Every structure is written in C-alpha cells, then in structure tokens.
Amino acid sequence: LIDELLDRYIEQGRGCGCPGDDFVDDQARYLLGVHRALELEERLRLAGQIEQALRKAAEAQGAELPVVEPGRTGVLAAFAVAGLVLGLPPAEAFVQGLAPQAQAELRHRAQALGAVWRAAEREAGNGPAVAQLVREAFRSEGRSLLLSHCPPQALAEAWDLDPSPEARTMLLHLLGDRSEQERRQAQGFLARVAGELAEALPGPGRGLWSRMSGWTRRGPRNDRLYLELMRCLPCLTQAELRRDVLARCAGHPAPAVSRRAVRQLFLEAEASEHPELYRPALQALARSKRAEVREETAFALTLLRPEPAAERLQRLWAEVVPARRRSWLSWLRERRLRRIYHLEPVALPELERTMEPGLAPDCAACPDRCCRGPASRVSLRLADLLRLKAAGLEAGIEIHKRPFTPEEIARAPHLERLEQDRAYAWFPTLRQKEDGHCVYYGQDGRCTIYEHRPLLCRSFPVQLDLERRKLSYSERCPSRKLDPEAAESLAEAVVENFNHKLRDLLLVHYARPELAELGLLPYLSLAHDPPE
Ligand code: SF4
Ligand code: SF4
Numbered sequence: 001l002i003d004e005l006l007d008r009y010i011e012q013g014r015g016c017g018c019p020g021d022d023f024v025d026d027q028a029r030y031l032l033g034v035h036r037a038l039e040l041e042e043r044l045r046l047a048g049q050i051e052q053a054l055r056k057a058a059e060a061q062g063a064e065l066p067v068v069e070p071g072r073t074g075v076l077a078a079f080a081v082a083g084l085v086l087g088l089p090p091a092e093a094f095v096q097g098l099a100p101q102a103q104a105e106l107r108h109r110a111q112a113l114g115a116v117w118r119a120a121e122r123e124a125g126n127g128p129a130v131a132q133l134v135r136e137a138f139r140s141e142g143r144s145l146l147l148s149h150c151p152p153q154a155l156a157e158a159w160d161l162d163p164s165p166e167a168r169t170m171l172l173h174l175l176g177d178r179s180e181q182e183r184r185q186a187q188g189f190l191a192r193v194a195g196e197l198a199e200a201l202p203g204p205g206r207g208l209w210s211r212m213s214g215w216t217r218r219g220p221r222n223d224r225l226y227l228e229l230m231r232c233l234p235c236l237t238q239a240e241l242r243r244d245v246l247a248r249c250a251g252h253p254a255p256a257v258s259r260r261a262v263r264q265l266f267l268e269a270e271a272s273e274h275p276e277l278y279r280p281a282l283q284a285l286a287r288s289k290r291a292e293v294r295e296e297t298a299f300a301l302t303l304l305r306p307e308p309a310a311e312r313l314q315r316l317w318a319e320v321v322p323a324r325r326r327s328w329l330s331w332l333r334e335r336r337l338r339r340i341y342h343l344e345p346v347a348l349p350e351l352e353r354t355m356e357p358g359l360a361p362d363c364a365a366c367p368d369r370c371c372r373g374p375a376s377r378v379s380l381r382l383a384d385l386l387r388l389k390a391a392g393l394e395a396g397i398e399i400h401k402r403p404f405t406p407e408e409i410a411r412a413p414h415l416e417r418l419e420q421d422r423a424y425a426w427f428p429t430l431r432q433k434e435d436g437h438c439v440y441y442g443q444d445g446r447c448t449i450y451e452h453r454p455l456l457c458r459s460f461p462v463q464l465d466l467e468r469r470k471l472s473y474s475e476r477c478p479s480r481k482l483d484p485e486a487a488e489s490l491a492e493a494v495v496e497n498f499n500h501k502l503r504d505l506l507l508v509h510y511a512r513p514e515l516a517e518l519g520l521l522p523y524l525s526l527a528h529d530p531p532e
Contacts (some may be wrong), residue, residue, distance in 0.1 A: 065429055131161035151180050156189035165222040172228035183235035190236050194245045198227055201248040201305060213417040230260055247281035262293065266300035276307045277316060309386050309518050316511045318501050324510045338507060342466055345499045348491060355473035360486035361461055366479040370460060372437040374408040374415060378430040381500040382507065382531050385455040385523055391452045397441045398431040423501045428523050430454065455500055459493035
C-alpha cells in the first residue's frame with residue numbers, strides 16, 4: 001500500500017503546489033525504507049494502521065484542507081506521518097492545518113511509526129547487521145536509506161566485514177552524508193581507512209611491489225571509493241594525513257579522482273595558515289608524468305599565494321636537502337662532500353670561548369674601522385642575498401670578484417686559502433669602493449645598511465676555529481668594551497654564519513634547480529670550481 005501510494009505521489013504529486021511538495025523525494029523514500037526494512041507481518045500490520053489513519057484523515061479534511069484530486073489526500077497524510085517522525089517543519093505546518101481529530105490521529109500514527117523506526121535503527125546499529133544491509137542495499141534503495149541512520153561506529157565496524165570496493169564505497173558514502181559532528185566522532189576510523197586506501201596508491205617512498213599488489217588487490221575500477229574518501233577527508237583533523245592522502249589520491253589512475261584530489265589539495269592550501277606545507281606536494285605533482293595532473297597542478301600553483309623566498313630557502317634546507325642526501329643515488333656524492341667539507345652544523349654550547357666574557361667591540365671609539373681592505377671583503381650567504389634584494393640593495397653585490405693581488409696575499413697569507421674555499425669562490429661579496437671601503441661604509445664611519453648588514457658583518461670580530469671548536473676575538477679589532485648582551489649576539493652570529501655557509505654549500509649541491517627558481521643562481525660563480 002505504502003509503496004503504491006508513494007509511487008502515485010512520485011508520479012502525480014510533484015509540482016501541484018500542495019504541501020506535499022515540501023517533502024523532497026528523499027524524505028518520501030525514508031518512509032519507504034522503513035517499511036522495506038521491516039518483516040512482512042510487521043509491514044502488513046503497519047500498513048493496516050496507516051490505511052486506517054489515511055481514511056480518517058480523508059474524512060476529517062473538510063474545508064480546511066486544500067482541494068486535492070481523489071487519492072491525493074491519503075498520500076498527503078502519509079507524508080505528514082513520515083514528516084512528523086522525521087521532525088520536518090513542513091509536516092508540522094500541514095498537520096496543524098487539519099481538524100483536531102485528524103491531527104491527533106496523525107500524531108498517534110507518527111508516534112507508532114517513530115517507535116518502529118527507532119527499533120529498526122537499533123537493530124541496524126551494529127557492524128554485522130550493517131554489513132548485511134549494505135549487501136542488500138545494492139538491490140534495495142529503501143535499506144540504503146535506512147542505513148543512513150546507523151550510528152557512525154556501526155559503519156566503522158562494518159568496514160572490515162565486507163572488503164569489496166562496492167560495499168566500502170557505500171559505507172564511505174553513508175559517512176560522508178552525516179553531519180560534520182557525527183563524522184568527527186568517527187575520526188579514528190576515517191584516519192585508518194584513509195591511511196589504508198592511500199597505501200594502495202602510487203606515491204613517493206613506496207616500493208613498486210607494494211604499490212602494484214595494493215593496487216591490484218582493490219582492482220583498478222575503484223574510482224568512486226576514492227571520491228567518497230575525499231568527500232569525508234575534510235572532517236579529519238590530522239592535516240598531515242589529509243595532505244598525504246590527497247597527494248596520493250592525485251596519483252590515482254582515474255582522472256576524476258586525481259583532478260578532485262589536486263583541487264582539494266589546493267583548496268586546503270588556500271584556506272590554511274601555512275600554505276607552504278602544501279606546496280611540496282603540489283610541486284611534486286607538477287612534475288607528474290601524467291599531463292592532466294601536471295596541468296591541474298600548475299594551475300593550482302599559479303593561484304596559490306607565493307611563498308616568501310626566505311621561507312622557501314629554509315624549507316629547501318629542512319626538507320628537500322635531507323631527503324635528497326638520504327637517497328641511495330647520493331651516496332657517492334655524499335662521500336665526496338664529506339672529504340671536502342665539515343658537514344655537521346655547530347651549536348653554541350659545544351664551543352669553547354677563549355675571549356674574556358662579555359667583551360664586545362667599542363666601534364664609536366675605534367681608530368681603525370674594519371669595513372675596508374681585502375681582508376674585509378664580505379662574503380654573502382644566500383640569506384644575505386635575499387635580504388639585500390628585498391631591500392633593493394642589489395647594486396652593492398659583487399658577483400665577479402677581483403682576484404687578490406700578490407701584494408695583498410703577501411700581507412695577509414690567509415687570502416690565498418680563502419680563494420680556494422668554495423664558500424668564498426662560489427658566492428658573491430659586497431662591493432668595495434676605490435679606496436677599499438665597503439660600498440655601504442658611510443661618511444660618518446657608520447654602516448649605512450646596518451639593519452640589512454650581512455651575517456659576516458654581524459659576527460665580526462668573533463671568529464670560529466672549527467678544528468679546535470673555539471671562539472676567539474680577532475686581533476684586528478683594537479677597541480673593546482664590556483657589553484655581555486652584545487657579546488652573546490656576536491657569538492650567536494658566528495654560529496649562524498657558519499651554519500648558513502654549510503647550508504648554502506649543500507643547497508648548491510642538492511637544490512640547484514630550486515635556487516634557479518628563486519633567482520639566486522645568477523649571483524653564484526659556480527663555473528669557478530676550486531681544486532679539492
Ligand atoms: S675594528 Fe672592531 S671596534 Fe673597530 S669598527 Fe671594527 S668591530 Fe668596531
Ligand atoms: S655592510 Fe656595513 S658593516 Fe658590513 S662591511 Fe659594509 S659597512 Fe661594514
């Protein structure tokens with residue numbers, strides 16, 4: 001009876017302007033779902049009760065009801081009952097328009113139906129029942145709608161009971177339809193599922209065999225499963241896992257999945273306070289072998305606000321360089337670099353300080369300003385370059401350095417060694433004027449770019465003896481005063497300068513394409529490679 005009434009509604013009821021229009025088809029189908037989930041006897045009993053209610057409602061409609069075609073009244077009443085059970089406002093409005101007796105009758109029916117509904121829901125609230133219903137749901141729309149009211153935990157239980165991609169797609173679909181609050185309750189489950197499904201996809205750091213076996217186990221035609229997964233992902237609070245899953249889904253062979261993943265990755269990056277965290281994944285995808293992924297990602301990257309150059313450099317150092325150094329392809333290069341450089345960064349606490357504590361230069365009382373002469377050529381770190389560029393001070397950068405003359409080397413023999421050092425030979429310096437002063441040395445004997453001065457200037461006159469792991473005070477600085485705070489900053493600047501020197505050398509070795517993207521490569525003299 002109910003099926004027939006609903007069919008009649010669906011055929012005739014739409015668009016007639018009656019209150020039934022307010023119940024979208026899905027709501028009507030809820031009622032159908034409840035009845036299909038019940039045993040036959042129960043259905044017959046309930047159908048009898050509803051038939052009675054419809055008859056009474058029809059008798060009671062009187063002048064208050066809109067004029068409807070024969071047979072329509074009963075359908076409207078059936079929807080009213082369903083609407084009351086589901087708490088839909090249009091149902092309440094409709095019932096309030098009826099005669100008191102009809103109202104009472106419909107409310108009573110709604111109560112009875114509600115009880116049946118809740119019982120059915122309870123029954124479906126465990127994993128095996130849900131798994132069974134999922135299987136049947138492929139044949140019965142009603143049951144899948146009933147399932148949509150199962151507790152999220154029951155959906156989680158059902159996940160392991162039916163591993164077919166179809167059943168799992170349905171479960172994720174049901175979870176995706178839930179309120180955000182409910183989906184958050186199932187976070188643990190969603191995290192496990194997301195990790196499990198991402199594992200079956202291609203991606204960095206995955207063995208070929210595990211990729212192939214993971215992929216074939218689930219079959220190539222599981223696009224919808226991944227689409228449903230992505231629909232649920234926004235409710236997963238672990239941003240790192242979400243990023244990883246989306247990045248892997250972008251490598252899914254189905255264009256619908258990979259496109260959606262790239263778009264969602266971009267949307268998350270745009271909404272995030274730290275879009276730079278998403279950039280590596282997008283940049284890796286921009287180098288994909290698949291044209292559609294490349295195109296989609298390239299577009300997303302153009303829309304993403306650019307990452308500040310200094311942050312990009314730091315990220316290259318913290319993430320890209322270590323990963324490339326660990327690669328087995330790099331072991332030969334690493335061996336060679338270890339012969340040339342001291343590759344471990346230094347830390348201030350592990351250094352001995354040979355100078356008197358708290359001593360700092362007294363530049364105001366200094367007869368010999370240190371910012372001049374060949375020994376005072378300031379080698380620039382990459383961070384200095386970016387800082388000077390950002391301040392519009394490129395004019396002071398000397399890319400092609402004048403070689404030291406024999407006289408200069410005779411006066412300061414360490415200059416010869418300096419020229420053989422890649423940290424000097426490859427990187428630019430600050431320009432010096434004809435009189436030998438730094439181009440930024442002011443008339444009044446002060447630095448004119450004090451705020452932007454390079455790291456080396458910040459650390460003078462403290463020096464690092466790496467072999468003995470000692471900090472000492474340069475003999476070239478004649479004027480000193482007691483200033484513990486300034487002395488501490490100097491010691492920190494020496495360590496920072498050394499670590500930046502190491503960082504820059506390794507960046508040149510391992511991240512040259514990225515340095516080119518940052519516009520830093522034209523400042524480097526890499527053609528000049530000193531002997532090892
Ligand atoms: S030599 Fe020492 S005291 Fe003199 S200007 Fe340079 S840092 Fe300052
Ligand atoms: S940048 Fe400033 S502190 Fe550094 S050498 Fe030039 S004038 Fe001296």
